[in-house]
Amino acid sequence: xxxxxxxxxxxxxxxxxxxxxxxxxxxxxxxxxxxxxxxxxxxxxxxxxxxxxxxxxxxxxxxxxxxxxxxxxxxxxxxxxxxxxxxxxxxxxxxxxxxxxxxxxxxxxxxxxxxxxxxxxxxxxxxxxxxxxxxxxxxxxxxxxxxxxxxxxxxxxxxxxxxxxxxxxxxxxxxxxxxxxxxxxxxxxxxxxxxxxxxxxxxxxxxxxxxxxxxxxxxxxxxxxxxxxxxxxxxxxxxxxxxxxxxxxxxxxxxxxxxxxxxxxxxxxxxxxxxxxxxxxxxxxxxxxxxxxxxxxxxxxxxxxxxxxxxxxxxxxxxxxxxxxxxxxxxxxxxxxxxxxxxxxxxxxxxxxxxxxxxxxxxxxxxxxxxxxxxxxxxxxxxxxxxxxxxxxxxxxxxxxxxxxxxxxxxxxxxxxxxxxxxxxxxxxxxxxxxxxxxxxxxxxxxxxxxxxxxxxxxxxxxxxxxxxxxxxxxxxxxxxxxxxxxxxxxxx
Amino acid sequence: xxxxxxxxxxxxxxxxxxxxxxxxxxxxxxxxxxxxxxxxxxxxxxxxxxxxxxxxxxxxxxxxxxxxxxxxxxxxxxxxxxxxxxxxxxxxxxxxxxxxxxxxxxxxxxxxxxxxxxxxxxxxxxxxxxxxxxxxxxxxxxxxxxxxxxxxxxxxxxxxxxxxxxxxxxxxxxxxxxxxxxxxxxxxxxxxxxxxxxxxxxxxxxxxxxxxxxxxxxxxxxxxxxxxxxxxxxxxxxxxxxxxxxxxxxxxxxxxxxxxxxxxxxxxxxxxxxxxxxxxxxxxxxxxxxxxx
Numbered sequence: 001x002x003x004x005x006x007x008x009x010x011x012x013x014x015x016x017x018x019x020x021x022x023x024x025x026x027x028x029x030x031x032x033x034x035x036x037x038x039x040x041x042x043x044x045x046x047x048x049x050x051x052x053x054x055x056x057x058x059x060x061x062x063x064x065x066x067x068x069x070x071x072x073x074x075x076x077x078x079x080x081x082x083x084x085x086x087x088x089x090x091x092x093x094x095x096x097x098x099x100x101x102x103x104x105x106x107x108x109x110x111x112x113x114x115x116x117x118x119x120x121x122x123x124x125x126x127x128x129x130x131x132x133x134x135x136x137x138x139x140x141x142x143x144x145x146x147x148x149x150x151x152x153x154x155x156x157x158x159x160x161x162x163x164x165x166x167x168x169x170x171x172x173x174x175x176x177x178x179x180x181x182x183x184x185x186x187x188x189x190x191x192x193x194x195x196x197x198x199x200x201x202x203x204x205x206x207x208x209x210x211x212x213x214x215x216x217x218x219x220x221x222x223x224x225x226x227x228x229x230x231x232x233x234x235x236x237x238x239x240x241x242x243x244x245x246x247x248x249x250x251x252x253x254x255x256x257x258x259x260x261x262x263x264x265x266x267x268x269x270x271x272x273x274x275x276x277x278x279x280x281x282x283x284x285x286x287x288x289x290x291x292x293x294x295x296x297x298x299x300x301x302x303x304x305x306x307x308x309x310x311x312x313x314x315x316x317x318x319x320x321x322x323x324x325x326x327x328x329x330x331x332x333x334x335x336x337x338x339x340x341x342x343x344x345x346x347x348x349x350x351x352x353x354x355x356x357x358x359x360x361x362x363x364x365x366x367x368x369x370x371x372x373x374x375x376x377x378x379x380x381x382x383x384x385x386x387x388x389x390x391x392x393x394x395x396x397x398x399x400x401x402x403x404x405x406x407x408x409x410x411x412x413x414x415x416x417x418x419x420x421x422x423x424x425x426x427x428x429x430x431x432x433x434x435x436x437x438x439x440x441x442x443x444x445x446x447x448x449x450x451x452x453x454x455x456x457x458x459x460x461x462x463x464x465x466x467x468x469x470x471x472x473x474x475x476x477x478x479x480x481x482x483x484x485x486x487x488x489x490x491x492x493x
Numbered sequence: 494x495x496x497x498x499x500x501x502x503x504x505x506x507x508x509x510x511x512x513x514x515x516x517x518x519x520x521x522x523x524x525x526x527x528x529x530x531x532x533x534x535x536x537x538x539x540x541x542x543x544x545x546x547x548x549x550x551x552x553x554x555x556x557x558x559x560x561x562x563x564x565x566x567x568x569x570x571x572x573x574x575x576x577x578x579x580x581x582x583x584x585x586x587x588x589x590x591x592x593x594x595x596x597x598x599x600x601x602x603x604x605x606x607x608x609x610x611x612x613x614x615x616x617x618x619x620x621x622x623x624x625x626x627x628x629x630x631x632x633x634x635x636x637x638x639x640x641x642x643x644x645x646x647x648x649x650x651x652x653x654x655x656x657x658x659x660x661x662x663x664x665x666x667x668x669x670x671x672x673x674x675x676x677x678x679x680x681x682x683x684x685x686x687x688x689x690x691x692x693x694x695x696x697x698x699x700x701x702x703x704x705x706x707x708x709x710x711x712x713x714x715x716x717x718x719x720x721x722x723x724x725x726x727x728x729x730x731x732x733x734x735x736x737x738x739x740x741x742x743x744x745x746x747x748x749x750x751x752x753x754x755x756x757x758x759x760x761x762x763x764x765x766x767x768x769x770x771x772x773x774x775x776x777x778x779x780x781x782x783x784x785x786x
Contacts, residue, residue, distance in 0.1 A: 191710055193530050193537070193577040230579035232710055236516060258714040260724070267717055267724060267743055269750045276713035284707065285534065292536040292562055293707075294754035368746040415711050417729065 004052040009089025016087075017059055025060045027129040028053040032345075039318050039349035042205045042287050046110070046138075054139040058087035060124065061131045068121035069133060074464030075108075075174075077101040079118060079133055086140055095144035095151075098137065103177035103220075104170060104463060106145055106212045107199060109138025111308075112460045113339045145215045153222065156183040161477045164189060164246040166233045166418065169197020170459045171252035171450030173216065174466030175473070176225045182474050185224070189231040189242070192283065197254060198459070201283035202275070204312050206319065207342075210282070234417035239425065239446065248445045248473045251433060252466065255451035256415035260408055261304065265362030270296060270370030274309045274409035281316055298405025300324045302373045304359055305409035306331065308458075311342040313407040314351050325351050326401065330358040330378050330391045356380070356391065360398070362406055372402045412456045430455070438472040439465065440484035447473055494574040498551055503633040504626065506558045507601050508567040509543070514578050515550030517542065523612040524586030524701065524733050528709040529554065529566070530577035536562040539706045539728075542581060543604040544611075544637075552578075555604035555633070561758040568766075582709040583732050586699075590616050592673035595666055596638070597659050597687055598624040599679020603634045605701055606678045614641035618673075621645065623662045625679075629653035660686045667694045674699065677736060681745045688736030698736035702727045702744060705751070719743050 031047040032038075038045050049057065061083040069079040078101055085094035098105050114120075114134040122130035144151070161184045165172045168190040176186045194200055196213045221227060233239055233253070242249050258273030260266050277295070280286045284293035301317035303310050306329035318325040327346070329336065332355045336343055347353070356378040363372040377397035380389035414431035426434045426442035432455060433448040435441055441448050449465030451457055475481040499511040517527060521542050530537045544553040558567045569575070586609050594613050598606035603624045610620045620642030626632040629652045638644045645662045646654025655662065660683070666672060667690065675698045677687035684700040691698045704716035704727040716727040719740035725731065 191579065191712075192708065193579070230577050232579060232582070235580065235582055235710075236520075256710065256712040258712070260714065267719060267747070269747060273714040276707060276715045279707055279713055284537070292534060292758065294751040294758075296750070368743075368749075417710055 004055045006051050006055070006089045006091050009055060009087070011089070013088070016063075019062055022060055022062055025056060027060065027132055028057045028135070030132070030135055035348035038206065040321075042319055044209050045206050045345055048142060049135050049139045054086060054136060055089070057132050057136055058083050061087070062123055064123050068123065069118040072118040072121040074117065074460045075102050075467050077137070082140060083131070083133075083136055086136060091140060091143050092150055094140045098140050099144060102463070103174045103466075104216050105137050105141030106216055107170065107208060108460055108463065109134055109141050110208050111203060113458060115340050117460070145212070145219075148219070154181065156181060158185070159183040159477065161185065161247040162187070162245075163473060163477075164242045164249045165252060166239070166242070166249065167197055167252040167254055167450070168195035168217070168227060169252060169254050169450065169462060170199060171462035171466040171469070172197065172250065173220060174463040175250050175252065175449075175470045176220050177223070178467055178470030179473060180220065180223045180225055182470070184474070184477065187226045187228060187246070189233055189237070190227060190229050191232045193229050194283065195227050195229065201279040202309065202312070204278065204282055204316055205287070206315070207312065232417065234419075234421045239418055239422040239443070243443065243446060248447065248476055250469050250473060251418065251441070251446065251448040251452060252450040252462070253415065253418055253452050255412040255456045257413050258408070259411045259413055261359055261410065263359055263361050265364055265370075266408070268362055268364040268370045269368050270298065270404055271362055271406045271408065272296075274305070274313045274407055275412065277313055277407050278309070278316065281320070287316075287320065295320070296405055297321050298403070300403040301405045301407065302326050302328050302359075302401055302403045303407045303409055304328045305411070306336045306338060307409065307411070308338045308342055310409035311338045311346050313409050315346050315349055317405065317407065318349055318351055326354055327351060328354045328357050328359060328373070328375065328401070330356065331388065332356055332380060335388050354401070358391065358393065363400065370404055370406055372400045373406055374398060374400050412451070414452060436484050438481060438484070439469045440472070440481075442484065444484070445476065494576060495578050496574045497569055497571050498549075500569070500571050503555065504631045507604070507633055508556050508558065510554045510556065510566070510569065511546075511551050512554060512575055512578065513550055514552045517578065517581050518545040518547050518550050518552050521545055521552065521581035522585035523588065523608040525581035525583045526709070526732065527552070527554070527578050527580030528582060528706065529575060531562070531566055531569070532576045535565065537707055538562050539582075539703070539709060541605040543607055555601060557601040560755045561762040564759070564762060579709065582728060584730065586612065586733055588612050588616050589618060589674060591618060593619040593621070593671055595663065595672055595675045596620060596622045597663055597675065597677040597679070598622065598634065599659055599683040600626060600631065601633070602679030602683070602701070603638075606676055607634045607637055609676050610638055610641050621666060623647065623659045623666070625649070625659040659683065660690055663687055664690055667691060667696060672696050681741055681748065684736060685741035688739065688741075692737055699733050700736040700739060701732045702734060702739065703732070703748070704728070704744065705748065
């Protein structure tokens with residue numbers, strides 16, 4: 001067996017393995033923290049590939065002449081290229097390739113739903129298990145972030161143009177990185193005191209360590225991006241004010257309003273929106289007992305919803321000491337929108353799932369605290385507009401789940417603070433910003449992307465928008481972009 | 494960073510900090526507030542903007558020291574700086590033009606009522622202020638309010654002004670008639686009492702709600718209040734609402750969510766700052782989360 005280190009690979013320069021040999025290699029498992037231990041701490045669950053695991057996994061890639069994985073990636077990372085370089089022991093080359101395509105690879109390597117994107121279309125998935133693209137991405141990205149001295153600071157010729165970005169989440173950070181590479185001066189306006197958006201207030205430490213996000217942000221700041229915290233567009237400044245001061249604006253504020261269930265008892269003490277619960281724990285650090293910001297430590301916790309935010313909440317509750325932490329979802333396991341790995345990890349950590357169950361009321365005690373969640377059982381009926389089978393209530397199936405905390409994680413919607421003060425900006429009836437194919441809004445020089453356009457989605461889709469926005473903003477600044485296609489008028493405003 | 498340029502003790506537990514925040518000073522409107530985070534690791538807390546000096550680029554924060562976070566803020570000195578101030582937040586006060594308004598301020602709520610009274614007066618409204626405290630030492634913003642209209646001071650112990658609660662003085666004004674709007678700002682029981690008092694007179698009554706908040710932009714939903722049975726967010730739909738439609742019981746209840754935590758945090762803080770003028774929550778007579786007012 002080869003000495004499977006990067007240095008040995010780089011020195012030996014072995015011939016590429018024949019395809020037949022590659023096909024024999026099995027997908028390497030991600031080393032993880034023990035499930036029982038991690039169910040009570042906030043340290044990262046996935047520990048990351050070792051050099052040996054990474055090289056063995058890189059050897060599994062068939063280097064397809066027509067790589068479907070690239071098409072499967074919303075930011076079109078040249079996956080076979082960085083994997084080939086990694087397999088040759090050239091991790092620096094792999095990192096250069098990856099960073100050229102993806103501004104936040106440490107993040108996407110951890111939180112992307114690879115199973116429905118690059119890995120789903122990997123040729124090896126047809127006959128077995130796909131190449132662990134996400135794990136390899138993370139390995140290379142983590143190497144890059146711990147070897148910043150190996151990278152020369154790029155100094156693109158200044159374009160003399162200034163761009164404002166509203167929101168420092170995945171879309172905003174991606175656009176900032178791409179525009180900076182092209183020589184534009186970028187200023188990001190962030191409402192919170194720290195940059196990162198959902199990456200710091202939403203996604204928990206155990207899935208995406210905050211120091212990793214900070215390093216990604218630091219990399220952008222080093223490249224010349226200015227971040228203005230505590231700047232709420234719509235309050236501190238308006239969008240028209242920004243537009244007057246900057247040559248272009250990219251609006252990437254996310255979908256910043258929680259959706260509640262609209263059932264009785266929802267304002268009892270102990271009912272949180274997932275936004276509030278996760279922000280207290282993550283951004284404000286309430287998982288630390290010495291934190292100034294309090295958070296309730298429920299003993300029996302019901303989390304309503306089946307997406308990644310629900311998984312983050314239900315696993316957080318477990319870590320904060322819940323004896324029972326239950327995910328209540330109105331459809332069945334098959335329809336769960338969360339990443340498979342998150343569901344799997346949650347179950348390993350002792351989280352229980354109540355499928356085909358919908359809450360109808362939050363019950364409270366005489367002191368105004370949550371005492372239970374009244375639910376009904378559901379069955380799946382005909383497919384609805386989304387193509388998923390619609391859950392239908394089973395009459396007479398009501399039951400009460402006794403609990404002392406409820407977290408509502410059924411989605412978010414658009415926050416009107418920015419749009420309310422931008423009368424020229426056209427929005428649809430749900431309050432999302434309308435854009436054309438080039439991500440241009442109805443305001444000249446104002447682009448938008450991420451959740452404020454598409455509704456609550458994923459980190460990587462927001463990053464895809466960010467990348468596309470940067471290309472179009474760059475073209476706009478060079479006077480090469482067609483005027484916005486007429487965005488259809490709507491009843492909004 | 495927002496340097497503190499002046500500090501003044503207004504009452505035994507109320508401090509005024511004047512801090513540099515030019516943009517907020519420039520655009521803030523009456524009724525708006527800021528979210529303040531003292532420094533790394535500190536809580537984000539909502540505080541009303543009591544006054545501004547546009548020329549100097551400063552805003553006045555009036556802080557009642559009840560919990561750990563407010564004690565830490567009021568322990569800062571001139572020359573220290575507050576790391577984060579975000580705002581101005583909230584919907585500005587809807588100001589009528591002309592007529593007669595009564596501004597009722599209880600305790601630190603008087604500092605919240607002041608910018609409203611000031612703006613009303615500028616709008617040609619006759620302003621009568623009714624302000625109260627447990628004794629003379631606890632009355633704040635009297636001189637500032639006198640500059641914009643008549644002031645009736647009430648003290649619980651009768652040590653200054655007329656003895657008794659602000660509600661008694663308000664009742665007399667209501668009976669005398671001619672009042673177009675009442676603004677009542679202070680502890681929840683006081684705002685509830687004022688709203689109940691004006692209801693039979695059908696006088697529009699506006700209250701400013703001091704819910705628990707994190708972001709102040711509508712993102713967390715923690716500040717939700719029930720207005721006429723409908724859930725609204727104090728941070729962006731408010732903080733001012735029609736007092737006749739507010740579910741004060743729910744508000745008071747939700748403000749108690751972290752009471753035990755706050756008590757423990759305050760005890761830890763006072764024991765590590767012996768000599769600091771710490772009070773228990775019970776002594777302060779209201780939940781620590783009522784810090785906005």
